[in-house]
Amino acid sequence: NAGVIQTPRHKVTGKGQEATLWCEPISGHSAVFWYRQTIVQGLEFLTYFRNQAPIDDSGMPKERFSAQMPNQSHSTLKIQSTQPQDSAVYLCASRGQGANYAEQFFGPGTRLTVL
């Protein structure tokens, strides 16, 4: 079991460019979560899919951020027109078929730096 895979591990973009982050959940897991981690804000929930359907995007900045889960094997987080304040570690987590409060398994994260 390779765990949750996130690519790339590091991404540097210029201000105004687009960034797409990829997440491959653990095989068989039904839920995928995206979080953002910064020194100032800590770990913040962004969005959540269950069985590929969007369930909760209450943490997503309404402009410029979007997430998709086109199939059960991957999810993407896209940031358009990146800004320096988007610099953060973006973490993806997946959860198995059991209880909704069950353990979430995190990937290593993608460190996004916006210059």
Add this chain to the structure above:
Amino acid sequence: QQKVQQSPESLIVPEGGMASLNCTFSDRNSQYFWWYRQHSGEGPKALMSIFSNGDKKEGRFTAHLNKASLYVSLHIKDSQPSDSALYFCAVTSRNMGYKLTFGTGTSLLVDP
């Protein structure tokens, strides 16, 4: 909105010592509590969960929950240098849609 605060922000304990981490939360409807540990350059990894009031022990780790006092804690016995990491408490509930709200974190350094 749920607020989860942790103390202390940072902690240094000698190897073999006891580390005590504290977490308070604001939503009385909170149901499920997790402790996650994050080593540098890695994603958080679940250490243990606690869902009922009282103590729960798993090896060197003991979690304590008091929902009425809005308080959860983690105690690490016989701390090892490999325990040096960031520790987060995380809270969820049905009315939060089962998404995790993380605490502010405690940085633990175990001094060999």
